[in-house]
Amino acid sequence: MVTCAAFSSRLGYEEHIPGQTRDWNEELQTTRELPRKHLPERLIRERTVFKVHSDFVVAATRGAMSVIDGNIMAINPGEDTKYAAIVYHCISTHVAVGVTTFVVAA
Secondary structure (H helix, E strand, O other), rough: OOOOHOOOOOOOOOOOOOOOOOOOOHHHHHOOOOOOOOOOHHHHHHHHHHHHHHHHHHHHHHHHHHHHOOOOOOOOOOHHHHOHHHHHHHEEEEEEOOOOOOOOEE
């Protein structure tokens, strides 16, 4: 018997306490391990993977925009700006001076 709760695409990570950060690797690995033997399970898995990936892209984009705008302080403020290391929502961003491309790693 399948209940409505079985079709939920939530992992429980969405309900965050303000200030609590997300563990992107843990969330992505959890979604990859969801069952996918039957069609309803595959649908749940694919929706959940899409949701976590979309949330990561939004957080990374906001972080990159905040870095460009100068709204986030580097975790190593004593270093030269070309060595700035910035963490935003557990996403590490390193700014390359003179380069217009960002490298983002979770």
